[in-house]
Amino acid sequence: MPQQKIPSLKTYFDEIEETNGDDECKAWLNRVFDLKAELANFVATHRAGGGSGKYICFLKGSFNFSFRFSFNDGGPDAIIRFPKPGHTATAYRDEKVTNEVQVMEYLRQHTNIPIPSIHSWGLLAESPQQLGPFIIMDYVEGVLLSTILKQPDQEDVILNPDIDNTILDKIYGQIASYMLQLLVLRFLASEPSQRTTLQRNLADGPEIAQARFIARHRFAQLISKYYYAEDGGGGGGPFIPFCDDMRPSNMLVNPETLCITAVLDFEFTNAMPAEFTYDPPWWLLLSGPEMWLERCCSMDEFLALYEPRMAQFLQALEQVEKEAASECNKQSNGSPPLSTRMRYSWRTGRFWFDYAARKSFDVDMIYWAALHNGGAGVELLDDKTRTEMESFTQTKMEQLKVYKEECTARFSSER
Known part of the structure; x- marks a missing residue:
């Protein structure tokens, strides 16, 4: 496979948008940690069995955040998982969770792939304190x-x-x-x-x-x-x-x-x-x-x-x-x-x-x-496409100049 010698083509995130997303996520995490006790009760009432819930730990991934709870009725531990706003497109969180639940339930019915059992799930409007769409499922032991x-x-x-x-x-x-x-x-x-x-x-x-x-x-x-x-x-x-x-x-x-x-x-x-x-x-x-x-x-x-x-x-x-x-x-x-x-x-x-x-x-x-x-x-490339390339290149350079100016204004005091 011949390789063309060109500069690095690694794509980087837009630093401004990434920072905005991180800020949104941090603010949300501060809220969710303050609500651990309320979430423990919420999860306990949305699973089979009775008893109260006890916070065990949190679990975080690139796009989701979970709390693990145990229960005094002897039932298995469960987690409640939320998509992280700012790291998941906020406007599509309901759609994301709905799709994932449908896939999980379908695959549990039609395959023997080991997929955690879902106890309950809901959209933003149904979540405690409007924290976001959620899935409550079994906590599974393993590495x-x-x-x-x-x-x-x-x-x-x-x-x-x-x-x-x-x-x-x-x-x-x-x-x-x-x-x-x-x-x-x-x-x-x-x-x-x-x-x-x-x-x-x-x-x-x-x-x-x-x-x-x-x-x-x-x-x-x-x-x-x-x-x-x-x-x-x-x-x-x-x-x-x-x-x-x-x-x-x-x-x-x-x-x-x-x-x-x-x-x-x-x-x-x-x-x-x-x-x-x-x-x-x-x-x-x-x-x-x-x-x-x-x-x-x-x-x-x-x-x-x-x-x-x-x-x-x-x-x-x-x-x-x-x-x-x-x-x-x-x-x-x-x-x-x-x-x-x-x-x-x-x-x-x-x-x-x-x-x-x-x-x-x-x-x-x-x-x-x-x-x-x-x-x-x-x-x-044909002549028309080469002309488009020249216009594209000029546009990207103009955009890059504005982007760098905005980054300097946004982050100069932090560096």
Whole structure:
């Protein structure tokens, strides 16, 4: 895969908007901690059994915040989880929780994926002190699977290169089983809403602005290569539940038996073309390929680490397919098994196209590292598009100037 030598294409958050979000979240956290006693009573009355609740601890993630409570009636502990305003789009919190509850309940009914039981849930208007939409669910014992698998004493979450293969085989077999169960579920597609954002600090210079422009135009032109090919993948279906965040960082495991005890965080699950499930898992090194590319490492370094683990995962998947052969044959209607489809995705490069489509922050970096076929790229644009690129570059530089001035005014007293 030839790589174009261009400046770093790592995308950064808008510092002003990020600070505004952090401020909103901090103010909300101050409120919620003051209401621990009220929340303990609220949770106790929204679960089976009686008794009162006692605060145990809090749990926080990138987008959600939870309190854990125990109960004096001997029942199991429970948590109440809220999406964090400021870190989750405030206007869409109700929608987010509604969707996640529907996915969790559906998967509990149609698969044996270990998903916590939901006791109650509600929207902003139904929450105590208008704290936000909530889910009250079982607290599940276990250790994060990523903690078991990661390289010790490292800040980055990276797979331990010395991990025992028998550990990975057991873990891979369980996750492969979950994937096969999702594969047989079917949905109709809904037309996605068109939401575009204008990020003023998207490019730190004209060369980066042009590289991003070329990447996004060329990426759009690749749709026909990967989704209207002879394999029949036209993006018209089938559509199945796709859990992009179903990875070790969102799984709990019994550290002694290595049995997965819970799969968490289905907030980003939706119905996607089946081709996305046909891709090999991106998380086999725990962190995605963009982490290596952001460090200015070569694609070859990533591949040298990833491909042996992909081969190991596919072997585990084939074993699960073999054990479930009768059921798989019944559901497949003669189509290739998932392991074969994953090999096809990797061999043809569709893995990278799909990954870039899902990772909007990294689409430019992935295009240049994995999808571009050499040359500067500008020669592939027609005259009209080149003129648009010049206008785009000028606009981004003007926006960047205003953005930097606003950042200086906002943060100069804090630095």
